[in-house]
Amino acid sequence: MKNSGGWVGKILRVDLTSGKVTEQSTYDYVPRFIGGRGLGAKICWDEVPPEVGAFDPENRLVLATGPLQGTLAPTSGRFVVLGKAPQTGPIESFCRSGVGGHFAPELKWAGYDAVVIQGKAPKPVYLWITDHKAEILDATRLWGLDTYQTQQMIWKLHGPKTRAMVIGRAGETKSRIACILTDTGDASGQGGYGGVMGSKNLKAIAVRGTGTVSVARPKELMEISYRIQKLFSRKSLKSDPYQPDEKDFKFNIWGGGYGRGSLSLLPGELLDLCNSPSSGYSQTPDGCFACPVSCRSRVKGPDITPGVAFCAQSYMYLESMVHQPEKGYSKVTWQAAKLGDLYGINAYELMAIIPWLADCFREKLIKEEEVGLPLKEIGSWDFISKLLHKMANREGIGDLLAEGGQRAAAKLGGKAEKLSHMYYPRAGKFAGYREHWVYLGGFPTGYAVPQLALMWVLDNRDALVSHSYISALWGAAFTVGQNALTAVPEKIIPVLKPVMKAAYGSEEAAEFVRPDGKRLDWKWAAPVVKRYHEHSLLKDCYILCDILFPFLFDANAFDHVGDLTLESRLFSAVTGRDMNLEESYKIGEMLNTLERALAARDGRTRQDDVLYDIYFEKEDAGGRKYQREDLERAKSDFYQLMGWDIKTGIPTRPTLEKLGLKDVAEGLEKMRILGKKS
Numbered sequence: 001m002k003n004s005g006g007w008v009g010k011i012l013r014v015d016l017t018s019g020k021v022t023e024q025s026t027y028d029y030v031p032r033f034i035g036g037r038g039l040g041a042k043i044c045w046d047e048v049p050p051e052v053g054a055f056d057p058e059n060r061l062v063l064a065t066g067p068l069q070g071t072l073a074p075t076s077g078r079f080v081v082l083g084k085a086p087q088t089g090p091i092e093s094f095c096r097s098g099v100g101g102h103f104a105p106e107l108k109w110a111g112y113d114a115v116v117i118q119g120k121a122p123k124p125v126y127l128w129i130t131d132h133k134a135e136i137l138d139a140t141r142l143w144g145l146d147t148y149q150t151q152q153m154i155w156k157l158h159g160p161k162t163r164a165m166v167i168g169r170a171g172e173t174k175s176r177i178a179c180i181l182t183d184t185g186d187a188s189g190q191g192g193y194g195g196v197m198g199s200k201n202l203k204a205i206a207v208r209g210t211g212t213v214s215v216a217r218p219k220e221l222m223e224i225s226y227r228i229q230k231l232f233s234r235k236s237l238k239s240d241p242y243q244p245d246e247k248d249f250k251f252n253i254w255g256g257g258y259g260r261g262s263l264s265l266l267p268g269e270l271l272d273l274c275n276s277p278s279s280g281y282s283q284t285p286d287g288c289f290a291c292p293v294s295c296r297s298r299v300k301g302p303d304i305t306p307g308v309a310f311c312a313q314s315y316m317y318l319e320s321m322v323h324q325p326e327k328g329y330s331k332v333t334w335q336a337a338k339l340g341d342l343y344g345i346n347a348y349e350l351m352a353i354i355p356w357l358a359d360c361f362r363e364k365l366i367k368e369e370e371v372g373l374p375l376k377e378i379g380s381w382d383f384i385s386k387l388l389h390k391m392a393n394r395e396g397i398g399d400l401l402a403e404g405g406q407r408a409a410a411k412l413g414g415k416a417e418k419l420s421h422m423y424y425p426r427a428g429k430f431a432g433y434r435e436h437w438v439y440l441g442g443f444p445t446g447y448a449v450p451q452l453a454l455m456w457v458l459d460n461r462d463a464l465v466s467h468s469y470i471s472a473l474w475g476a477a478f479t480v481g482q483n484a485l486t487a488v489p490e491k492i493i494p495v496l497k498p499v500m501k502a503a504y505g506s507e508e509a510a511e512f513v514r515p516d517g518k519r520l521d522w523k524w525a526a527p528v529v530k531r532y533h534e535h536s537l538l539k540d541c542y543i544l545c546d547i548l549f550p551f552l553f554d555a556n557a558f559d560h561v562g563d564l565t566l567e568s569r570l571f572s573a574v575t576g577r578d579m580n581l582e583e584s585y586k587i588g589e590m591l592n593t594l595e596r597a598l599a600a601r602d603g604r605t606r607q608d609d610v611l612y613d614i615y616f617e618k619e620d621a622g623g624r625k626y627q628r629e630d631l632e633r634a635k636s637d638f639y640q641l642m643g644w645d646i647k648t649g650i651p652t653r654p655t656l657e658k659l660g661l662k663d664v665a666e667g668l669e670k671m672r673i674l675g676k677k678s
């Protein structure tokens with residue numbers, strides 16, 4: 001097929017067992033599966049049957065870009081890692097993890113849309129990709145190095161412009177929560193794909209490319225990009241990263257509530273040092289390739305490990321200390337995050353594991369002398385350095401924790417397991433992911449939202465609610481002058497109405513609380529969550545950043561309605577293939593069904609889409625709580641909307657055939673699990 005723009009046309013195939021490197025045409029999969037998450041799902045459906053485990057050589061490690069990578073489309077510096085995930089459990093299943101930074105455009109410029117790795121090398125190796133060729137090279141000297149040292153060695157060997165995805169000790173020891181790191185902080189965090197690399201004896205993937213990516217309609221791309229730039233650009237980084245300095249202008253990150261450098265250092269000792277001109281410490285704006293926001297900052301100082309401050313990596317030890325907020329953000333907090341990066345441990349998991357350990361210690365379920373950790377000193381360097389060392393090397397309690405928080409808790413059982421439910425809402429056999437906003441304000445987001453509960457049970461990892469749906473709720477809260485985490489629903493609903501109408505087709509979609517204020521309204525949960533999945537999938541196929549997209553809520557517009565056409569317009573301009581919103585949603589629906597079929601093939605059914613009891617027991621600030629029967633009804637509504645079997649939650653033949661997935665229907669039928677009727 002002739003390409004006019006976007007894809008570069010080749011997928012690199014690497015078999016580490018045989019040492020063979022081959023190429024495949026990207027057009028075997030696109031434009032139908034677009035790229036990123038769609039491309040990875042199709043490859044895994046075709047090549048990773050249920051009997052293949054995450055650490056088996058036959059598992060595929062897919063690094064997939066989309067059509068926008070390598071162009072100047074805003075936030076297109078990203079790609080997705082996919083495959084059977086060791087973190088999902090107790091049954092391992094297909095999952096995905098997005099990565100920012102600069103690796104993705106480099107891969108495209110080297111001539112590849114994706115890399116698919118299978119097999120297991122007989123000894124440690126790394127993959128070196130440069131302009132239309134790739135080699136498997138000896139990594140004996142790299143094995144055992146931390147993630148920074150590994151990258152430094154690669155720069156020494158292949159030049160400082162090389163971009164690399166590397167694992168640390170946690171990946172080498174096949175931790176189920178090991179990440180793959182690039183530069184000084186961007187990572188494929190969730191999923192445990194660092195452990196998959198370790199299981200393949202693959203220490204690093206390095207790339208350098210000098211080619212280009214053609215754009216079908218460059219003028220159109222520039223116009224849309226300029227609009228996005230204006231909507232999201234940030235100003236210089238100053239002392240208070242949370243307050244825009246122009247009174248009437250709000251930065252459109254997370255509903256306009258956050259300003260420039262919104263994911264930079266939190267107030268505390270280190271920020272004070274950075275703001276003191278003669279201290280020798282500094283933080284400067286930093287972002288992924290082609291990003292107008294640059295949401296994080298690069299931090300350095302005489303006695304700290306340099307790195308990037310953003311999201312989970314930076315806040316890990318602080319959020320872990322939910323029981324000791326008075327400790328604040330210190331140099332220790334920073335060093336803890338960087339040590340996790342050096343070992344290559346998923347910081348987001350640590351944000352659940354550490355407070356859970358504190359809970360277990362408080363309840364006298366574990367003792368310091370038994371686990372060999374100073375649990376009284378959570379928040380100290382002594383505690384975190386010992387914990388991370390044990391986890392990375394699988395020593396003592398670290399061996400259990402390297403399995404991930406939810407698996408570790410299940411192994412301890414009893415009250416220790418129950419305590420973990422606060423951080424891991426989804427029960428069932430396809431869990432393993434700490435969810436967003438599970439404990440802040442005493443309840444998710446400070447108040448119960450039916451849509452949120454449904455998102456939690458249906459996703460194949462943690463639902464990225466804070467970056468889309470919840471950002472609109474936050475935006476509405478800021479608009480009425482309320483705290484985003486504790487806003488009164490009745491006050492924000494009027495602001496949300498036009499936003500929800502534009503996104504989901506009806507103002508009623510904003511009404512998640514009944515008029516009496518006492519009960520939750522589940523009526524719109526299923527349609528909202530269906531569209532949420534479509535937005536999320538499309539964003540991960542094109543590929544764009546979930547801090548900006550989908551753009552639901554415009555803090556500066558009179559009606560606060562965002563612009564949901566931005567992603568498909570970028571796609572159309574780059575590829576020259578016109579895609580309107582409705583067409584894109586159909587592709588999102590097809591991909592959501594394909595991902596569900598992948599999970600169903602691994603054994604997932606309606607019984608796995610469940611929350612732990614605690615989520616039906618706790619009340620929010622308004623005295624409302626989730627009711628089990630409401631969630632069950634919303635699940636039925638969702639399966640019905642998707643054309644899946646209501647009883648099992650598995651797609652049916654008519655639905656699969658309508659979506660062009662006849663081969664998937666055949667596969668499910670062969671296993672005798674095909675959904676019967678919707």
Ligand code: SF4
Pocket residue numbers: 075076077100101286287288291292293294295296545546547548
């Ligand atoms: S908003 Fe932040 S994470 Fe997203 S692309 Fe920009 S710099 Fe990267």
